[in-house]
Amino acid sequence: MMHESAVELSRRIRTGELTATELMTEAIRAADAVDPQINALIWRDDEASLRDAAAADAELAAGIGVGPFHGIPLPIKELTWVAGQPGTFGSRGVSDAPRPVSDLVVDRFRDAGFVLFGRSNSPEAGPMSVTENSRFGVTRNPWNVDRSPAGSSGGAAAAVAAGIVPVAHATDGGGSIRMPASATGLVGLKPSRGRVPARVxxxxxxxxxxxxxRHIEDTAAILDAISAPDPTLPYAAPRPPRPFADEVGLDGPRLRIGLLLDAPSGVPVDPECRAAAEDLARALEHLGHTVEPVRPLLHSWEAVLGFVDVIINSWLWTTPYEDAELAEPYIRARRERARAHTGGDYALAAMRLYSENVDILAQWGRDFDVLLTPTMATTPPPVGVVLAEANAAFDGPRLTENQMIAFTAFANITGQPAISLPVRMSAAGLPVGAQLIGRPFGEGELIRLAASVQEHFGWTRRHPAVAGVAG
Structure with a gap:
């Protein structure tokens, strides 16, 4: 059941073929069956989730207007607040007291009809490409429990891949939607900057x-549900020309696809990851698009260092720790590094990023329409390796993590939309994704491309051995 699209499951609820309570009961059963093996959900209140599902059924029976995802269970990532739930940022140093307010996206999910079901694991405070922390432990990949589902939305991805839920909330600051999607055989769209409202x-x-x-139609329809502009916020992405759901199956123009197979940072790229990008390139060429190798202008090393060492570390310093000494060693080191930087250092780092973004973004529409890359430069790493490397030497080489973020982080800096598609299975039986990076606010174009190859690659029919779905 959970391998069906959320769009289809919600339709079945609205027509009476299925109830929200039945669906939530199945999510609880699946979580009980498989989550002890993968540790995707680190907090649940099953009684509250069942009450909310029953309330959704009652609203439908009473003829009360319902949202497009009425009755669909949805986990929220541990880095996002929900009023009345704990929000520990995955740290032993942060209280588990109920949070007083919900982040804006949570309100959007509820308005769309989703029923909240637990909280998914993340690395502490977010800046890590695997989903491991000392408070809640290691999240494992349902395709191979000795491998990581990547991060920081690894708990979300593991829950969907294992069939606990059909979709899950996620966030992306440097690849944290796309890397887990690639590692677990799922679809992960990072929306444009300003597309989904956020208070901060x-x-x-x-x-x-x-x-x-798992289904591109879910990606599109959920983006429609959570992306309406909020006039109280400082800026918003422009409205799309049509609903994103209408892009699915639409025959758009033939595009110029730029193919980048070498990592911008120079780290080695696993042949399986190159092959995934080449697989997607061939499929797009078959559909009439032009694919040509490119060497795009990307950020300078000084700009990247400013983003990682000044901007991210400064934001880590704002994490509301009750006892920062209980944080992971690499988090303590990064927070201490932030104390050494001045306000001028931060302003200079931000100024360099925005200045370089202008020339980088100008390439889309001029030199190519969409950029195609591997999602990661490595297949999913063994659990424990990346976190141990970070704690042992925060400023060391850390090759594995650098390979994981090699193709994803720059789109966060520029604010562009980007999507990872699960186009390949490695010789070792692990999913491998390829990434499409669109022009600013070009989610519609990416959704059209993704929908055009979904059936060809058949990823909606691939499921891991660790699965909690009945039937």
Whole structure:
């Protein structure tokens, strides 16, 4: 059941073929069956979720207007607040007291009809490409429990891949939707900057809210549901020319696809990851698009260092710790590094990013329409390796993590939309994704491309051995 699209499941609820209570009961059963093996959900209140599902059924029976995802269970990532739930940022140093308010995206999910079901694991405070922390432990990949589902939305991705829920909330500050989607065989769209409202533009406007899904129609329809502009916020993405859901199956213009196979940072790229991008390139060429190798202008090393060492570390310093000494060693080191930087250092780092973004973004529409890359430069790493490297030497080489973020982080800095598609299975039986990066506010174009190859690659029919779905 949970391998069906959320769009279809909600339709079945509205027509009476299925109830929200039945669907939530199945989510609880699946979580009980498989989550002990993967540790995707680190907090649940099953009684509250069942009450909310029953309330959704009562609203439908009473003829009360319902949202497009009425009755669909949805976990919220541990880095996002929900009023009345704990929000510990995955840290032993942060209280588990109920939070007083919900982040804006949570209100959007509820308005769309979703029924909240637990909280998904994340690395502490977010800046890590795997989903491991000392408070809640390691989240494992349903395709191979010795491997990581990546991060920071690894709990969300593991829950969807294992069939606990059809979709899950996620966030992306440097690849945190796209990397887990790639590692677990799912679809992960990072929306444009300003597309989904948020009270505070974290990491200098680089973190965005979204979802991890199995079906591109879910990706599109959920983006419609959560992306309406909020006039109380400082800026918003322009309205799309048509609903994103209408892009699915639409025959758009033939595009110029730029193919980038070498990592901008120079780290080695696993042949399986190159092959995934080449697989997607061939499929798009078959559909009439032009694919040509490109060497795009991207950020300078000084700009990247400013983003990682000044901007992200400064935002980590704002995490509301009750006892920062209980944070992971690498988090303590990054917070201490932030104390050494001045306000001028931050302003200079931000200024360099925005200045370089102008020339980088100008390439879309001029030199190519969409950029195609591997999602990661490595297949999913063994659990424990990346976190241990970070804690042992925060400023060391950390090759594995650098390979994981090699193709994803720059789109957060520029604010562009980007999507990872699960186009390949490695020889070792692990999913491998390819990424499409669109022009500013070009989510519609990415959704059209993704929908055009979904059936060809058949990823909606691939499921891991660790799965909690009945039937």
């Amino acid at each position: 533009p974290m990491w200098e406007h680089s973190i965005v809210e979204g979802v991890i899904t």
